[in-house]
Amino acid sequence: MVDIERYRKGLAECFQLDELSYQLGLLLEQLGYWEEATHSYQDAITQNQQHVEAHLSLGMLWELKGSPKIAIAIYRQAINNKIKDARIYNNLGYVLAKQKAFIEAILIYQQALEIGSDSAVIYNNLGRTFLESEQIEQAFTAFEQAINLDPHLASAHYNLGYLWKQRGDDYSAATHFQKVIELEPNNLRAYGHYSNILINQGKLRQAIDCLRQAIIQQPTWIDNYCQRTHQLHEDNLLDKAQLTCIDFLQNLRQSSDISLNLNKLEQTYRAFGDVFSAVYEDKRAESYYQKAIQAQPQNIDLYWHLGNTLIKQQRTEAAIAIYQLGLTLDKTHAHINFSLGNLLASQQRFAEALHYYEQVLQSNKEFTVPLLPSPFINQPLQLPQGIFEFTQNWISRTKIADCHYQIIDHSCETSIKTVEETPSALSPQVSPPSCQGINCNSCMTDLCHQFEPIAIASGVYQVIKPASMPLSYPSTFVVSMPEGRLWTTPKKSSWMPCKAIAVITPDNYLLSDLSRDYPWYLPGCQKHDPAIHGMFRRNVLPPLKSIQGTVVALTGLSGHMYYHWMMDILPRLNILQRSNWADEPVDWYLINTIEQDFQRETLTKLGIKSEQLLSSDQYPYIQATKLIIPSFPGHPHWATPESINFLRNHFFNSSNTTSLTSPKRLYISRSNANHRQIINEIEVKQLLESMGFLTVFPEQYSLAEQVNMFQNAEIIVAPHGGGLTNLIFCRPGTKIIEFFSPNYIRTDYWVISVELELQHYYIKGKNFDCTPLRKLMYQSSLTEDIWLDIKLLKLALEVVLNDSVSI
Secondary structure (H helix, E strand, O other): OOEHHHHHHHHHOOOOHHHHHHHHHHHHHHHOOHHHHHHHHHHHHHHOOOOHHHHHHHHHHHHHOOOHHHHHHHHHHHHHOOOOOHHHHHHHHHHHHHOOOHHHHHHHHHHHHHHOOOOHHHHHHHHHHHHHOOOHHHHHHHHHHHHHHOOOOHHHHHHHHHHHHHHOOHHHHHHHHHHHHHHOOOOHHHHHHHHHHHHHOOOHHHHHHHHHHHHHHOHHHHHHHHHHHHHOOOOOHHHHHHHHHHHHHHHHHHOOOHHHHHHHHHHHHHHHHHHHHHOOOHHHHHHHHHHHHHHOOOOHHHHHHHHHHHHHOOOHHHHHHHHHHHHOOOOOOHHHHHHHHHHHHHOOOHHHHHHHHHHHHHOOOOOOOOOOOHHHOOOOOOOOOEEEOOHHHHHHHOOOOOOEEEEEOOOOOOOEOOOOOOOOOEOOEOOOOOOOHHHOHHHHHHHHHHOOOEEEEOOEEEOOOOOOOOOOEOOEEEEEEEOOEEEEOOOOEOOEOOOEEEEEOOOOEEEHHHOEEOOOOOOOOOOOOOOEOHHHHOOOOOOOEEEEEEEEEOOOOOOOOHHHHHHHHHHHHHHHHOOOOOOOOOOEEEEOOOOOHHHHHHHHHOOOOHHHEEEOOOOOEEEEEEEEEEOOOOOOOOOOHHHHHHHHHHHOOOOOOOOOOOOOEEEEOOOOOOOOOEOOHHHHHHHHHHOOOEEEOHHHOOHHHHHHHHHHOOEEEEEOOHHHHHHHHOOOOOEEEEEEEOOEOOOHHHHHHHHHOOEEEEEEOEOOOOHHHHHHHOOOHHHOOEEOOHHHHHHHHHHHOOOOOEO
């Protein structure tokens, strides 16, 4: 509790009433009491309508709180009060530009320049607005004018460098990024851009030195990242790549030996190329192999790997060129000669192929026939002849007997979307999706805005329940068909989960609303194309296994993970039980895997016997005598009320009264996880444990024990992760503080909190701003670690614990 009255009395001895209110507002804002600060600033304006600083501070605070419309109103009020201060106009232009009101923002900035002397800051902001509104030449002019007025304005140099880089003028861009580094030696973003330019120019030695300087500016993050070696294993392909990356980072920090660091960098690039090649992300694999060649152009094995990756993309001529380039380094390289011979033979260029086979035979080296990319194997691949966006449309057109379909209505208040019938099938598209799906920042930002989070401090937010949920839920249904097929990619490791599912009809059509393909799409995505599915980009499928009897299909993307198991898989059983098939004998339930304790425990609770289970990891491509498929319960990453109620009804311990011994304050740790850890968790735990929080690892408890813990908890603090799935078992009013990386903010658990009336807060962690190194450390924003500002955590805890300020 802060004694504000003592501060008020002290300030009253120095200031008039309006200035007293303003200074008190500054103090409250600095302490993190934003609500009280806004009242003090407003008091100052009421007492003196010409108080410029109070208008500025109040407008900026409302903008920080996520209420730009109120901020705009504050600045307009100042202008209406005849305040002629360029800063008011500048701030108004800034907020308008963020709302994409570019024309009005530009006019306001121009008025700001007319009020007083030219301002480098205003020209810089005007340049940003021109850039965002795609008025490139005007942006150049504004940034250059800003630099002319203030050659030491680092942000103007950064913006102009970025603009030159977009134009493809690396030389001019590098000049400005170098200036930013000179002015702001801690600006890791500038190091990142400058090192990327050097890499693009082939100046790898200079790039290595630049990256080394970046690490020196923020060593703690790198040190903590490198400490996870004990959790990684050489026999895991991704772990091996991360270990290689850690080795590179440690050498980069400790050694100025450029040649050694280049060698370590090449090994890292190659390792990640191997990772993405293994998971069929061939474009990313290609990029890494190219970077590896750039780092070590004399390593002939890299040309073989790159050529194989091009083959998998059916870019045969490019592959031939790369193989031949590799042979200029060593014409006897057996693997390249053999692969090139096979490729030429597949094109019926037998005389040329014979030459390369002879090179293999003449080689004195021991040679083992390599595992070839699938295009070398000329075997027919029977893919579906088309795609139906909606199963209902296929049912209405099929001539196959014994195919049945039933819509299952939700009992929730949210209306169900009506399926628009599309009579004919879609032609499959082999191109990759135009949207990044669950990794799409634009789609996720739109979802986040639906909840209108309120900032209670810089980086601390409260999720507000919308007047109505922004999305309707798709209809759920069950369909059965004779001789239906189901293809599910198997989980190969913890980092290679199920990435695609395809339901195929007896007449060889893929049903889009029952099939999914990573990264799929987020609710509300406007770019989702149901004609695109990864199955049509495959060159080989596993053997088709015939399963006698009735099979219920329950596989899902990442179905081995706790959240997806609970939210995507189990609720399909509820859909099945509410259908006409509820009492029909079932021979088999096909799920992704049964390796986890929580899977066995939940299935037993739901009355499914272990001897009825088939794993798609063992049977990735099946054809069943009769295939029954309950639909997915809703959109990906968006739990439905029906699903939440189903899980609570079956697993929630309604007889459990609040236990005196059960911990009321929980901290859910991810320190045992492979990714998304808290970098400074030691500090976080020290603070939380001093306030009575118990650190728990949900994966170490049975489901019943997890339910009991979350059911009795009053406050739960956790980084974003699967452990928060158990929020479905919390009581109304439970308070949640969730941590995010600034590059990976998700609404999965906000949906649950809104449905169950939990009080949900979240904190944005800090970023590692050197982009080239961050993208090397974290191949996806999903895996990024989180650095938490302890001051923000203290502030959030004060709010959650109902600490108030006495005014």
